[in-house]
Amino acid sequence: MTRAEAAAILGVEPDAEPAQVQAAYVRLMRLAHPDHGGTSGLARQLNAARETLNGRDVAQRG
Numbered sequence: 001m002t003r004a005e006a007a008a009i010l011g012v013e014p015d016a017e018p019a020q021v022q023a024a025y026v027r028l029m030r031l032a033h034p035d036h037g038g039t040s041g042l043a044r045q046l047n048a049a050r051e052t053l054n055g056r057d058v059a060q061r062g
Contacts, residue, residue: 006049018054025050 007014010024028046032038 001048001052003052006052009045009049010053012053014053016053021050021053 003014007016010016010021010028012020012024016024025046029043030036032042032046034040034043
C-alpha cells in the first residue's frame with residue numbers, strides 16, 4: 001500500500017502527523033470494527049493504512 005492510498009483510506013494528507021493519523025484511525029475504526037457492524041476486511045485496511053503512514057512496512061511482517 002502506498003502512502004497516498006493509505007492517506008485516502010484514512011482521509012488524511014500523505015504527510016499527516018502521527019496524531020492526525022491516529023485520530024482518523026480511531027474515528028473510522030469505531031465504525032468499521034467487526035464488533036460494531038463493520039467487517040474484518042475493512043478493519044484490516046484501516047490497520048494497514050495506519051501502519052503505512054506511521055512508517056511500518058506491513059508486507060514485511062509475518
